[in-house]
Amino acid sequence: MSALPVLDLTPLRQGADSSACDALARAIAAACRDSGFFYLVGHGLDPALQARLEALSRRFFAAPEADKQALAMHHGGRAWRGWFPLGGELTSGQPDLKEGLYFGTELPADHPRVRAGTPLHGANLWPAWLPELRPTVLAVMAQLADAAQLLLTGVARSLDLAPDYFRSHYTGDATQLFRIFHYPATPQTGWGVGEHTDYGLLTLLVQDDVGGLQVKTPRGWIDAPPRPGALVCNIGDMLDRLTGGWYRSTPHRVRSSTRSDRLSFPFFFDPAWDAEIVPLPRRAADISDDAAERWDRASVHAFRGTYGEYLLAKVARVFPALHAAVRPGA
Numbered sequence: 001m002s003a004l005p006v007l008d009l010t011p012l013r014q015g016a017d018s019s020a021c022d023a024l025a026r027a028i029a030a031a032c033r034d035s036g037f038f039y040l041v042g043h044g045l046d047p048a049l050q051a052r053l054e055a056l057s058r059r060f061f062a063a064p065e066a067d068k069q070a071l072a073m074h075h076g077g078r079a080w081r082g083w084f085p086l087g088g089e090l091t092s093g094q095p096d097l098k099e100g101l102y103f104g105t106e107l108p109a110d111h112p113r114v115r116a117g118t119p120l121h122g123a124n125l126w127p128a129w130l131p132e133l134r135p136t137v138l139a140v141m142a143q144l145a146d147a148a149q150l151l152l153t154g155v156a157r158s159l160d161l162a163p164d165y166f167r168s169h170y171t172g173d174a175t176q177l178f179r180i181f182h183y184p185a186t187p188q189t190g191w192g193v194g195e196h197t198d199y200g201l202l203t204l205l206v207q208d209d210v211g212g213l214q215v216k217t218p219r220g221w222i223d224a225p226p227r228p229g230a231l232v233c234n235i236g237d238m239l240d241r242l243t244g245g246w247y248r249s250t251p252h253r254v255r256s257s258t259r260s261d262r263l264s265f266p267f268f269f270d271p272a273w274d275a276e277i278v279p280l281p282r283r284a285a286d287i288s289d290d291a292a293e294r295w296d297r298a299s300v301h302a303f304r305g306t307y308g309e310y311l312l313a314k315v316a317r318v319f320p321a322l323h324a325a326v327r328p329g330a
Ligand SMILES: O=C(O)CCC(=O)C(=O)O
Pocket: 179, 181, 193, 198, 205, 207, 212, 213, 252, 253, 254, 264, 265, 266
């Protein structure tokens, strides 16, 4: 059992009974004020599609190294897509005990931001030997984006904002990243992902039945074990920033297992690349900055610039070599 609350999106989807929507908004506020983490049901992700994603991902990571190398991230160039090997990402300064695949919004070569050479924009890399992966990943991303957009109407309600506040200000052209992580079983427990916070607005996590995710609540570290049919949702730095720290972007980490390898599938639903994230007027006067206690000692409130600039600065830390190749002017 986990101490995290379970929230059901169904009332917002039906959109009818305002007392049920108000109750959900209050539950969202309580969760975002407390640990910034909760389980989400009624999210609309098709279980058969999820099962297909899991089976295909297992086949991908079980393939010979040479087949995975064909998708290595350096082939993705500025788009920051593809496969990275075990230890290839340094979430909190140490190599993580995971390998993974990075995806984002599939953009054609003639898209204005791709033509302009904008980092993190472009086409995904797909394995020719696993053709079902492409339609499956794109369908999962579309369903998770719908769930995130709907959840944001509830977050807006919880902050006394108009239901379409986030879509009209930040997520009409959301930055969307999707990852598939494979954490191998390790001889001794170690860190699959080091302590960190997520960078954007919302993260929706699909995971298999192994577990390992841990969340730093006000009462200490707790497990966020898999719960059948539920996603794990957490809020990121930009929602912390928008609310002046009223809603907290909470540190979390993943412990590797000695018994079983694990698959997880985080989907990041973030502000538009060019959006500047300004604190909500009602929160701006009373910003509570936790930089001194944060895992990276960074302030999400002092930052000035666009979400794209914020994200690139983070990428520089977790993939230093890659960032050197994609930074503006490189
Ligand atoms: O794999 C997980 O359970 C969490 C991954 C994570 O925290 C992240 O990718 O930001």
